Amino acid sequence: AAEAATQARRGSAGDEESTTQKRWGRLDSAGIGSEAHGGSDAHGEQGSGSEQSDPDAYGDLLGGEAGVAVVAGMFADLLLAEPSLRRYCEALGRQELLEHLQSFLCGAFDGAAWPAVHVKRTLLESHFPDLNAALRETLSQPLPLGEDMLAAALAQLRERGSPAGGGQDARVARFYEALRDLIFFASNRKATLRVQAKTNVQILEGRWRSSDGRTAVVDGATCVLDGKDRQSLKLQQGSIVLDGWVAGSTNGRSVQWTKGGQHMEWTRLNSGDGDLSSVPHGVWKNSSNLVCTVHDGVCTFVTKGAHKFTVERGAAVLNGWRVVSITGTSVRWERSGGSMEWQRLQTIAEIEPLVGVWRTGEGAILTVARGECHVSNKGLIGLAVKDGLPALNGWTATAILEKAVRWRKGDKSMEWQRIDS
Secondary structure, three states, rough: OOOHHHHHHHHHHOOOHHHHHHHHHHEEEOOOOEOOOOOOOOOOOOOOOOOOOOOOOOOOEEEOHHHHHHHHHHHHHHHHHOOHHHHHHHHHHHHHHHHHHHHHHHHHHOOOOOOOOOOHHHHHHHHHHHHHHHHHHHHHOOOOOOHHHEEEEEEHHHHHHHHOOOOHHHHHHHHHHHHHOOOOOOOOHHHHHHHHHHHHHHHEEEEEEEEOOEEEEEEEOOEEEEOOOEEEEEOOEEEEEOOOOOEEEEEEOOEEEEOOOEEEEEEEOOOOHHHOOOOOOOOEEOOOOOOOEEEEOOEEEOOOOEOEEEEEEEEEEEOEEEEEOOEEEEEEEEEEEEEEEEEEOOHOOOOOOHHHEEEOOOEEEEEOOEEEEOOOOOOOOOOEEEEOOOOOOOOEEEEEEOOOEEEOOOOOEEEEOOOOO
């Protein structure tokens, strides 16, 4: 039915479509404009070049730039056959249309490399009514000045439908989900499976957290576990194998692995997830209102002294507590089913343990109150938080205790002693 509807739309266009085909040449599914009167198709087989070719003629497993170009070509055919969208396609031009369609299609995988999938023309046609409606709605709304209307509309739909955008447009999100469902589609041809696996290795590139707590960084065919254990990704019988673990399904955001009867999952770490192996420098307050200073891998609590961090399976550990997430202002920890959160103190006024009267090693008397520091006989001096730690005239506080504050400036050190208690 979908094919019949498509043919009906093409027939209704009449001479106008014929003129368009002469100007563009045939937009075949490899994204190449070939002559409309015949020739060889993308597989080297002799074909008529007519619009009655097999709708799945370009459905072989293809990945990377070649794969997305195939699907973009099929998508372009549908757009050109739609009278309400043809003028936007012509205004954009063939090459740019294909480029913007490829970018739109890659939104299904959050911009990652196009995987080896078996995309049938009928899949595009089944989703085209929804995509057509979404495009027309977006084109009817105000778009950025100076940009091509169709290009801007496709970019907006990609953002609203992609996983990163939260799937705000349900029509595009459904189409993207259908594309992701095709990953690792079965094929009984070993040569095709090798192409498929090689392409999906590209999807694995980046940073991951495994369900056993380890971090994995994939670069090309190399995987580094926990920053030190270097392993090679291998292709065995069409599958990706890592140290005996066989990759199964993936959607670009997670990967399922099996080894014998064991199962493991990788979850992609986004750029905002940070490196869980080290807690950023700063003065922190935990859920129990305990304050600590973190500097160079050492955590110094105001009332409990210094403790060194360790790293286990890619995450920082302190007294049995393990880091599970880090942002610029918070650290979340877990231990034996319990959880705790640290908050980074942003101003001197928030760092209450600094409040009081102190004597420096040189005998100067300082008073810290209401976020300000006064030196006897000299007045106010600039005390502020810089890179997470208190800073004063080039000195940085590296540890705050009940009775002392330790400072560093290059290879020099000094200490304040509390004299008000």
